[in-house]
Amino acid sequence: MPNISGQNYIGGARSAKGSDIVHSVDASTGEALPYEFHQATEDEVNAAAQAAASAYPEYRALPASRRAEFLDAIADELDALGDDFVALVCRETALPAGRIQGERGRTSGQMRLFAKVLRRGDFLGARIDRAMPERKPLPRPDLRQCRMGLGPVAVFGASNFPLAFSTAGGDTASALAAGCPVVFKAHSGHMVTAECVADAVIRAAEKTGMPKGVFNMIYGGGVGEWLVKHPLIQAVGFTGSLRGGRALCDMAAARAQPIPVFAEMSSINPVVLMPEALKSRGDSVANELTASVVMGCGQFCTNPGLVIGVRSPEFSEFQERLVGFMNEQPAQTMLNAGTLSSYTRGVQHLQSHPGISHLAGQAQQGSQAQPQLFKADAKLLIDGDPLLQEEVFGPTTVLVEVNDKAELMRALSGLHGQLTATLIAEPADLADAADLVALLEQKAGRLLLNGYPTGVEVCDAMVHGGPYPATSDARGTSVGTLAIDRFLRPVCYQNFPDALLPDALKDANPLGIKRLVDGETTDAAL
Amino acid sequence: MPNISGQNYIGGARSAKGSDIVHSVDASTGEALPYEFHQATEDEVNAAAQAAASAYPEYRALPASRRAEFLDAIADELDALGDDFVALVCRETALPAGRIQGERGRTSGQMRLFAKVLRRGDFLGARIDRAMPERKPLPRPDLRQCRMGLGPVAVFGASNFPLAFSTAGGDTASALAAGCPVVFKAHSGHMVTAECVADAVIRAAEKTGMPKGVFNMIYGGGVGEWLVKHPLIQAVGFTGSLRGGRALCDMAAARAQPIPVFAEMSSINPVVLMPEALKSRGDSVANELTASVVMGCGQFCTNPGLVIGVRSPEFSEFQERLVGFMNEQPAQTMLNAGTLSSYTRGVQHLQSHPGISHLAGQAQQGSQAQPQLFKADAKLLIDGDPLLQEEVFGPTTVLVEVNDKAELMRALSGLHGQLTATLIAEPADLADAADLVALLEQKAGRLLLNGYPTGVEVCDAMVHGGPYPATSDARGTSVGTLAIDRFLRPVCYQNFPDALLPDALKDANPLGIKRLVDGETTDAAL
Structure with a gap:
């Protein structure tokens, strides 16, 4: 039996301030599993959002290659989860072992693919328009653009993919890749699975020296609303029902500062x-x-x-x-x-x-x-x-x-x-x-x-998205590398010296990435 | 005096079904100008949205080079607007003639820059992951992704840039570039200007054989709500006050199908x-x-x-x-x-x-x-x-x-x-x-x-956006070529034959664009 404390993950520590206990059940028999999970209090939800926000300045500013190390380390930790783990996931979900083994590989593969994207650097969207001091009537300043993570992201996983669309699933992977710390709301359908996976993520964060608070997880029902309404949360990823997704969209839109929600909801395919x-x-x-x-x-x-x-x-x-x-x-x-x-x-x-x-x-x-x-x-x-x-x-x-x-x-x-x-x-x-x-x-x-829609390849060209109500925003995808775009925003630097520019925009192109320079794609230094 | 009919632009024709008349005023004296504008009725607003939706299938499917011809033609028509036009804009806005002449050049330049983006093709975001029929345990299908226009876009212009952020301004230019027909709500502060510019757009549409309804314009106060709530409208561009922008966001979020609103609102810089x-x-x-x-x-x-x-x-x-x-x-x-x-x-x-x-x-x-x-x-x-x-x-x-x-x-x-x-x-x-x-x-x-924020260059690297309340969505920009991204969504094709793929994704790369093929950027044919 794994060591399950059932406490919330907040800023690199565990927390159990509330008195409400929730249980996970055996999906086949309906009997409660012998673990207790501490439902997060409102204070704990706030603390989790705060921990993610505290981690954000350091985490988003890390070189993308460092975040890639973190994702690779998560992948290794996931692969190392053994047969006991698989058996527990099967108990919680009634899914067969072969399916869970395959999903574990898909989930670690997803992490490694995002690590590759981070090293490739195209997600940065680097664009440079060089100064034209002689232009008439007005000179053109030097303008350079690249993208950075939005801020702390709240993620709600799905019940049907307890690994690939859950704790360390595609939304978490793409948010972490983008430089956004995550607060994950553990799915009540597989809390033991969630804890084992969260432990794997935390081990990877510690091994690769990530800031505390880069990944947080809260347990319980009804705690998601506090999370989505928390002013420090800057975006939401969700996979689930139309009713649940739409409720989150409505909450997010009604905030003092509305935030984007990427909800994958309902499709008849x-x-x-x-x-x-x-x-x-x-x-x-x-x-x-x-x-x-x-x-x-x-x-x-x-x-x-x-x-x-x-x-x-x-x-x-x-x-x-x-x-x-x-x-x-x-x-x-x-x-x-x-x-x-x-x-x-x-x-x-x-x-x-x-x-x-x-x-x-x-x-x-x-x-x-x-x-x-x-x-x-x-x-x-x-x-x-x-x-x-x-x-x-x-x-x-x-x-x-x-x-x-x-x-x-x-x-x-x-x-x-x-x-x-x-x-x-x-x-x-x-x-x-x-x-x-x-x-x-x-x-x-x-x-x-001449294929069947079940089976969603994790790759650069995949789109797992679509017009409402399939998702809340047709411009995103929750599977495939384009998913990172949902959590990035562009920033422009005007007349900045090399030393203060992000590496992506420095003259020498130290990252060796493709950039759009004066309208032409090149990986050359300036 | 120009020929101002004051009628709404719907599906390539003019329409004046309502009995409410609005006037434009001389900004310096406050006196009404000798033109009558017919406030759009709810039926006319619906007809404008319907006209844009009818134009959409044909317009979005045009080769990007054809849309580029349209934008270039608009630019030529704008440049040809003469001194009489400039004088009228000055009367409506109290802005000096030199400023308006400059803004005209900026607005036509903006159209030409988007035409360049359309010919360059990077906006398509083409990605190809080739089939791996031998992969174990499961073969990988052929997957290809590119982006297409979202659908009809409603645009609300600003008073302070009667050309560059108005009828044929950046939101209109980027939406048209993306393949999205536009319904423009004429700003009540410069309706004569709006009509002259709309005429220029319509002339360009006719000269380049664009579908009727590719550009529509409605007059009047309070008509914007019907527009934003119309089920066929798929996105909104807005420049103006925080109060106005937020009201549109709230309306859009409350629709049966919520739609994205890109509102540029309030900043103290x-x-x-x-x-x-x-x-x-x-x-x-x-x-x-x-x-x-x-x-x-x-x-x-x-x-x-x-x-x-x-x-x-x-x-x-x-x-x-x-x-x-x-x-x-x-x-x-x-x-x-x-x-x-x-x-x-x-x-x-x-x-x-x-x-x-x-x-x-x-x-x-x-x-x-x-x-x-x-x-x-x-x-x-x-x-x-x-x-x-x-x-x-x-x-x-x-x-x-x-x-x-x-x-x-x-x-x-x-x-x-x-x-x-x-x-x-x-x-x-x-x-x-x-x-x-x-x-x-x-x-x-x-x-x-060491610059001053007034003065926003129109180029690839510009970001005219930012976190709320500067805009409603920090992931967008309303100036510069990245603005087109707001109105595009990705579509993925699995195992499609060349003949049914968009040109951007065909084996031979007939557009000669850069594509991400199996994780590498290349403009080679497959």
């Missing part, structure tokens, strides 16, 4: 089945799609919740196959009781809608989630029925059959913002698909061809 | 006078600073509203000289009656504050603004007195004397976010100024050394 693809491989598509819908008990932000195609004999065959495959899928244990009851409610709403019919799936009962398949009138999408726009988090999807391509375009036009949109298509289908692609570009952050 | 600089050139600093404070009747967002230095005989001499210079400055006509009454009120607030003394300036009376100099207790800054944080828009500034460097740091720490922060310093002053610079970096978007 439409999959468009094109006629030739159904003709040539409807069976395998039905099979693959089923696997994508039920994978991980459907508990992915990019789970395909809407499948749409044009009426045809092949579509009918596909539907029949899909019904067969979905009926074969076993019930699975969900992340926690709250997730299961949301799923049950979501399925009930679909079942009781007069425009929606139930095609496959056992009646929802007991402590596991039954996979479900529904079919909705295309009219619901075209008329903007809100139910079809709502993510039902779990192993379910809704089939929609349209009369022709014109109706397909109208139906897709009715969709709200999405994380992903997928085309299952043969080359012949794509010959005149430019308008369809253009429409999907306006709806989603990522467009896939 | 501290100027820090360092001891050696006062010793060696206190007189000339007093002279130059006075010129900066009263330039353009103090009607600049970057007007230096706070001057701070350490107590010394040289500081006292400087103060004496500054009092002398400020007392010599004549009254000037402000942009409009509203600006004058705000100024009068702001000066009264300073005058009646017990911690603030009046050092120079005639009593404020009549129809012109009298330059004023005040001195405030350092304690007010340290204790966070709100009055000292408020921008008084006009020819006034507040001197603050601190006991030593420690108190200087405390006083500056108390400041809210700023557009600029300036150091007046000799090399000897800078030897241990790293902590001061670090503090100012956290407060402002632009740091100047």
Whole structure:
């Protein structure tokens, strides 16, 4: 058994000032685990924000290479978390061990990728416009711009990725990379996991000599509001429900100083089945799609919740196959009781809608989630029925059959913002698909061809974002290296001497980075 | 006399459905000019947003080079606006002809600079991670990312730059560059100017074959709320008061789909006078600073509203000289009656504050603004007195004397976010100024050394932004080429064939742009 103190992490120390105790539970049995977690008091939340703010001046001013060492050290600590740790995560989340092992690698890999970004230096956005003392009518001063971290960031992790989107997940990694200390609100669904990971982060911070307060973590329910409203917090990262994310956005917008919130919330991830693809491989598509819908008990932000195609004999065959495959899928244990009851409610709403019919799936009962398949009138999408726009988090999807391509375009036009949109298509289908692609570009952050949206690669080109309500700000991504941009702001220096400029902007280009100098990209010294 | 119809610009046509008529006035005499402007009705505002949304799919999909032609054509049309036009702008704003001629060149230059950015292509942020079909345990798909315009943008111009921050100003230029059609709310202070400029934009749109609705303009008071709340509007640009900007932010945040607002609002632009600089050139600093404070009747967002230095005989001499210079400055006509009454009120607030003394300036009376100099207790800054944080828009500034460097740091720490922060310093002053610079970096978007903040260069490296309340989002700038980033969002394509990819991401790199390919910047084809 790991050594779990259950105390809050504040400024490099542990703190347990409150008397409210919360417990983590075994996701499969519902029984409380033998650890006590001390819910943070308002004073402790304030102290955590203050600790992050105290660390900020030193931390943000560190050379990016030093922050890279910190992230690499976190990665090593995460990789070193052993089988006991994996077993605990599995108990808290009911996710299988193989999945958690893979997620551990993804999470450490994410840290190392941000370390690479820090060494590469393009995140600095260095721009130099040299002085033109002879310019008429007025001389141009020397102007240089680069980017710096915004300040302390509050991060709220997700339940469905207890490692990759949680304590040391993408939001934490990108905020730390940007030079922003973090206050993490531990997810109540996996507090033991959170403590083990926080310990790993703290060990890495100590080994690499980071300022105390670079990473803080608080436990408890309802403590997030104090955090988001704290005047020293400068941005928020969140992954979770539309309701939760929107509440944080509203709080942040109502502050004396409004701050940006990057909330990744709700997406139904439409999959468009094109006629030739159904003709040539409807069976395998039905099979693959089923696997994508039920994978991980459907508990992915990019789970395909809407499948749409044009009426045809092949579509009918596909539907029949899909019904067969979905009926074969076993019930699975969900992340926690709250997730299961949301799923049950979501399925009930679909079942009781007069425009929606139930095609496959056992009646929802007991402590596991039954996979479900529904079919909705295309009219619901075209008329903007809100139910079809709502993510039902779990192993379910809704089939929609349209009369022709014109109706397909109208139906897709009715969709709200999405994380992903997928085309299952043969080359012949794509010959005149430019308008369809253009429409999907306006709806989603990522467009896939002949893949399934579950599975989000961590790389430079990834966008895990999209128009509202997929996220609260379509200009960001919470996966991939561009995520760092959310926590940076530009600063310009006018006529500054080399000695007072950040390294990124010094004449000699000591970082050896690419810079935009008088409108040309170069890594040359001036 | 120009041909002014006073009708709203909607989808390439003119519209006057309402019966409310508004007038522009001569800023010097207050008399109404002989033109009638038709306040937009709610239907017309909706139609303008709809026209922009209808233009969006075609406009955003145009090659960037075509949008560049449009911006260049606008620049040519602006340059061709003759002396009659300049005279009208002067009548509406009481700004001198030389200033307006200069501003016209700045505004057309701004358009041409964005055209250059469009041809350069770095705004696209192209990133490519090539497929790794052999990767274990899972293959990596081909992932490619670039950025596209957000959608229709609402722009609210400023009164103080009737060209550069108005109808065809920086927000409009950057939104159009990004591929976002614009609905511009004409400023009530210069509607004749707005109409002449809108005509220039429309001529350019027609000459270059842009879709109707790429640029729309509405007249009237109170019509902005309909615009910001319209579901098709996807972002807002604003330059003006804190109260006005914050109201727009609050409206945008409360929408069913919240949208980003880039509001440039309130800044007092501290100027820090360092001891050696006062010793060696206190007189000339007093002279130059006075010129900066009263330039353009103090009607600049970057007007230096706070001057701070350490107590010394040289500081006292400087103060004496500054009092002398400020007392010599004549009254000037402000942009409009509203600006004058705000100024009068702001000066009264300073005058009646017990911690603030009046050092120079005639009593404020009549129809012109009298330059004023005040001195405030350092304690007010340290204790966070709100009055000292408020921008008084006009020819006034507040001197603050601190006991030593420690108190200087405390006083500056108390400041809210700023557009600029300036150091007046000799090399000897800078030897241990790293902590001061670090503090100012956290407060402002632009740091100047031995310059004055009035005068904002339009270039790649400029930041005209900063932490709240200088702007509503410190991550943006409203001047310089980085302004385009505010209106772009990333989109990722997974396993897309070349034919369906945007040019920025095609294998052959037909645009010849720099791209991040597998982590390396290159302009090579794949």
